[in-house]
Amino acid sequence: xxxxxAVVQGEDHYxxxxxxxxxxxxxxxxxxIGLMYLFSVLLFFLMxxxxxxxxxxxxxxxxxxNLVDANTYNKFFTYHxxxxxxxxxxxxxxxxxxxxxxxIMLGAKDVAFPRLNLASYYIxxxxxxxxxxxxxxxxxxxxxxxxxxxxxxxxxxxxxVLFGAFxxxxxxxxxxxxxxxxxxxLRAPGLxxxxxxxxxxxxxxxxxxQVLATPVLAITLVLLCMxxxxxxxxxxxxxxxxxxxxxxxxWFYSHPAVYIMILPAMGIISEIIPVFSxxxxxxxxxxxxxxxxxxxxxxxxxxxxxxxxxxxELANFVFSLLTMFVAVxxxxxxxxxxxxxxxxxxxxxxxMLYAFGFLxxxxxxxxxxxxxxxxxxxxxxxxxxxxxxxxxxxxxGGTLMGLLAGLHYWFPKxxxxxxxxxxxxxxxxxxxxxxxxxxxxQFILGAQGMxxxxxxxxxxxxxxNRISTLGSGLIGVGFIYxxxxxxxxxxxxxxxxxxxxxxxxxxxxTSSPPPHENFHETPVVTQWPYEYLPEDTSMxxxxx
Amino acid sequence: xxxxxxxxxxxxxxxxxxxxxxxAAKQGMWIFLVTEVLMFGGLFVAxxxxxxxxxxxxxxxxQHLAVHMGAxxxxxxxxxxxxxxxxxxxxxxxxxxxxxxxLVLTLILACCFLGVKYFEYSHKFHDGLLPGGFFTNxxxxxxxxxxxxxxxxxxxxLHGIHVLIGMGVISWxxxxxxxGEFGPSYYxxxxxxxxYWHFVDLVWIYLFPLLYLVG
Ligand SMILES: [Cu+2]
Numbered sequence: 001x002x003x004x005x006a007v008v009q010g011e012d013h014y015x016x017x018x019x020x021x022x023x024x025x026x027x028x029x030x031x032x033i034g035l036m037y038l039f040s041v042l043l044f045f046l047m048x049x050x051x052x053x054x055x056x057x058x059x060x061x062x063x064x065x066n067l068v069d070a071n072t073y074n075k076f077f078t079y080h081x082x083x084x085x086x087x088x089x090x091x092x093x094x095x096x097x098x099x100x101x102x103x104i105m106l107g108a109k110d111v112a113f114p115r116l117n118l119a120s121y122y123i124x125x126x127x128x129x130x131x132x133x134x135x136x137x138x139x140x141x142x143x144x145x146x147x148x149x150x151x152x153x154x155x156x157x158x159x160x161v162l163f164g165a166f167x168x169x170x171x172x173x174x175x176x177x178x179x180x181x182x183x184x185x186l187r188a189p190g191l192x193x194x195x196x197x198x199x200x201x202x203x204x205x206x207x208x209x210q211v212l213a214t215p216v217l218a219i220t221l222v223l224l225c226m227x228x229x230x231x232x233x234x235x236x237x238x239x240x241x242x243x244x245x246x247x248x249x250x251w252f253y254s255h256p257a258v259y260i261m262i263l264p265a266m267g268i269i270s271e272i273i274p275v276f277s278x279x280x281x282x283x284x285x286x287x288x289x290x291x292x293x294x295x296x297x298x299x300x301x302x303x304x305x306x307x308x309x310x311x312x313e314l315a316n317f318v319f320s321l322l323t324m325f326v327a328v329x330x331x332x333x334x335x336x337x338x339x340x341x342x343x344x345x346x347x348x349x350x351x352m353l354y355a356f357g358f359l360x361x362x363x364x365x366x367x368x369x370x371x372x373x374x375x376x377x378x379x380x381x382x383x384x385x386x387x388x389x390x391x392x393x394x395x396x397g398g399t400l401m402g403l404l405a406g407l408h409y410w411f412p413k414x415x416x417x418x419x420x421x422x423x424x425x426x427x428x429x430x431x432x433x434x435x436x437x438x439x440x441x442q443f444i445l446g447a448q449g450m451x452x453x454x455x456x457x458x459x460x461x462x463x464x465n466r467i468s469t470l471g472s473g474l475i476g477v478g479f480i481y482x483x484x485x486x487x488x489x490x491x492x493x494x495x496x497x498x499x500x501x502x503x504x505x506x507x508x509x510t511s512s513p514p515p516h517e518n519f520h521e522t523p524v525v526t527q528w529p530y531e532y533l534p535e536d537t538s539m540x541x542x543x544x
Numbered sequence: 545x546x547x548x549x550x551x552x553x554x555x556x557x558x559x560x561x562x563x564x565x566x567x568a569a570k571q572g573m574w575i576f577l578v579t580e581v582l583m584f585g586g587l588f589v590a591x592x593x594x595x596x597x598x599x600x601x602x603x604x605x606x607q608h609l610a611v612h613m614g615a616x617x618x619x620x621x622x623x624x625x626x627x628x629x630x631x632x633x634x635x636x637x638x639x640x641x642x643x644x645x646x647l648v649l650t651l652i653l654a655c656c657f658l659g660v661k662y663f664e665y666s667h668k669f670h671d672g673l674l675p676g677g678f679f680t681n682x683x684x685x686x687x688x689x690x691x692x693x694x695x696x697x698x699x700x701x702l703h704g705i706h707v708l709i710g711m712g713v714i715s716w717x718x719x720x721x722x723x724g725e726f727g728p729s730y731y732x733x734x735x736x737x738x739x740y741w742h743f744v745d746l747v748w749i750y751l752f753p754l755l756y757l758v759g
Contacts, residue, residue, distance in 0.1 A: 110557075110558040112558075114556070173579050180575055181568050184571060185567065186558060212578070212579075215579040215582035215585075215586075216582055230677070230694075231678065232694035233676035233694055234590055234691065239677065240594075240691050241691065242593065242594075242597075245590060249586060
């Protein structure tokens with residue numbers, strides 16, 4: 001119905017193309033599926049966030065019993081971790097933003113397998129349902145890592161959480177598969193590999209990890225479920241099994257999973273920095289290939305989670321060395337971004353602010369990762385709050401900053417309206433300051449020896465814990481405020497035109513919001529998407 | 545005429561041609577099979593680890609598996625791979641009747657495989673050769689023998705589930721073939737199911753020597 005473009009343009013778009021609840025629940029449109037993922041992920045983010053605040057509230061005063069007893073506290077951090085990892089940061093960027101943007105960036109009408117895409121969404125929600133169901137029964141208290149043998153013996157409903165994570169994993173596998181085929185087969189005419197936007201490269205590398213690593217998690221979780229159902233004993237020392245094998249299997253997935261979280265965020269940053277610096281991206285190939293470098297190294301460093309688990313000294317040495325290599329392709333990216341900004345004309349709009357936030361927080365997370373890769377330091381810091389702070393700087397600082405950068409950047413494309421730029425700046429500072437106030441003290445606490453996952457602590461840690469809790473409140477306020485101005489923008493923001501940032505990737509060449517089939521005519525690509533001229537500072541006046 | 549039906553398949557809107565769609569589907573299937581390899585890979589690693597740790601136990605325990613039944617099943621599955629391949633090529637040539645015939649034959653062979661497996665399993669249950677905590681057999685002298693049977697049931701069980709799923713999708717394409725949906729211009733689903741079935745066969749070709757023929 002969208003063939004007569006002159007009249008239809010600006011009127012018929014994917015949001016009003018068809019109406020009613022069923023037109024959403026049964027949609028094959030990647031844009032709608034992306035939005036369904038987005039709102040589901042945000043719902044889970046709220047849940048995971050509430051558990052985080054409960055954890056921080058319990059730790060506000062020393063001595064325990066502030067809010068809950070120790071067993072309930074164990075459930076809180078298990079839920080916070082499991083929900084945030086499996087239901088938020090892993091699907092957030094690929095499944096939500098990737099689904100929405102990737103096909104449009106490629107100039108395609110949809111992903112390669114739209115039915116499979118919708119199925120992935122329902123698989124994800126089914127997995128989530130099982131995991132959340134456990135909440136209302138006896139919960140789970142193993143931490144999100146499900147270490148054996150405790151996870152075999154605990155009398156909580158960990159089985160449901162395992163099963164939920166197992167099911168949700170298939171959604172991740174199928175999304176990755178869908179994206180790989182989409183990138184291979186559905187690029188618009190003229191969109192050669194070397195003209196591919198860097199977000200697409202990043203999603204490609206991410207998809208490879210999703211496809212190769214997640215099946216190993218699947219079989220691991222199946223075996224762990226079977227431990228609980230049939231006592232197969234493979235991970236159970238009592239029956240001759242090996243609990244360390246579980247750790248190897250688990251981290252063989254869960255280390256690469258960190259890059260499922262971070263690579264797409266890096267892709268978003270690579271899109272935003274040239275647009276808001278009005279300069280061609282520096283080191284295009286280096287950024288594209290370093291994603292694959294990271295993906296490759298991701299598979300050979302898992303042992304750094306097991307330095308004190310009884311691994312051989314030689315294995316520890318090798319894993320420590322290999323882990324440090326991750327810093328090389330990561331550094332290549334960071335320097336390329338800085339090189340792009342150098343002598344650019346930088347516009348401090350919300351997406352760019354979040355890109356700066358990413359650079360600050362992720363660099364700290366990454367560098368403390370190199371600390372922890374060093375054997376002698378790691379033995380001292382294992383299971384302390386230093387580790388907690390490190391991976392929050394990586395996952396929140398990396399993935400969440402990337403997600404927020406992307407959400408602000410593509411918001412006008414998704415909804416055809418603008419959010420308030422002033423509000424976005426306030427929200428940014430609330431979140432970034434809140435984040436640093438929450439997690440920086442945890443580096444110090446960890447270095448002083450405060451162990452993680454405890455319900456209480458020694459009185460001398462009180463002061464920094466209080467600051468940390470106050471910071472978490474600030475983050476909470478920041479997110480509520482962000483949700484508020486996004487909602488207002490969706491309802492009554494100024495109308496956005498097709499290309500509010502004057503950017504060059506294909507999604508900006510179609511109307512905002514895009515029509516049902518993304519483009520009225522299949523676009524033909526003639527150049528790479530980073531052809532910004534140094535003297536061209538043509539950002540629309542109201543956005544400067 | 546039954547054999548020469550013309551099948552017109554309209555490709556989905558986001559592809560430029562039916563062949564484009566076919567190539568994409570085939571690539572997707574290959575990637576899916578890679579994920580399957582990795583999923584079974586976890587079990588193979590566990591197998592390798594425990595065989596290295598307890599070589600004598602593995603040797604003693606494997607003697608309680610019925611080699612002749614495993615060998616029979618190997619022949620059955622390889623034959624079913626052949627009939628599947630013949631069915632695919634019949635479909636490509638537009639020979640509907642022989643395609644149907646080979647699909648039915650494949651289904652029958654899959655049933656045979658599961659039938660043999662049923663007898664093997666019930667024999668193990670009877671002898672108390674069960675996974676982990678349920679292991680009650682007293683004939684095997686080596687300690688930790690329950691681990692071997694945990695691996696045996698996990699590996700053959702996961703494979704058996706794949707056989708069941710295979711039978712499901714074969715029945716589905718059988719139905720579609722009977723409706724005349726496939727022909728020389730469109731045979732993607734039957735080709736993909738064929739790939740899947742060969743993979744299931746291949747897994748068994750590894751499982752058989754690893755479990756039944758421990759040296
Ligand atoms: Cu790691």
